[in-house]
Amino acid sequence: MTTEQLxxxxxxxxGEEWKRPLAKLLGPYHPQGARESMDPRLPFRWASGERPIPSWVDVVIEMMLERRAQRFVAAAMEARALSEILVDQLKFKHDDEYVRHVQSIMAREAQS
Incomplete structure (x- = not known):
């Protein structure tokens, strides 16, 4: 893992202030035994290139990114399903002109 990837x-x-929270996030996965947090200076040192990034950090971060991606995919699928339900309800509650207007707005947003 490069410093840029880290x-x-x-x-x-x-988020933007990620270094100190990363020490806490990695603590339970430390290869010498789980702990509440690691030395909070380590992520700063890894990011600056002062210290090499341990290989176990790559594994843990990859796992966390994959979990985050899976949660985003699941949330996106839920949002799509709810959106489709609401669009179907709109078709029954409003006249065709209004439905076309909403669909055109949604199409423009999808393109941007």
Whole structure:
């Protein structure tokens, strides 16, 4: 894992201020035994290149990114299903002109 990849993963998982929270997130996965947190300076040192990123960190971050991606996919599928239900309800509650208007707005948003 490169420092750039670490930064990108950290931001995806934890937001802009990712380094200190990453130490806490990785603590339970430490190869020398689970702990509440690691030394919070380590992610700063890894990100700066001062210290190499341990290989176990790659494995844990990949696992966390995959879990996050799976949750996003599941949420997207739920949103799509609910959207389809609501569109079907609109068809019965409103006249055709209004439904076409809403569908055109949705089509434009999908293109952007």
């Amino acid at each position: 930064e990108a993963a950290g931001k995806l998982l934890l």
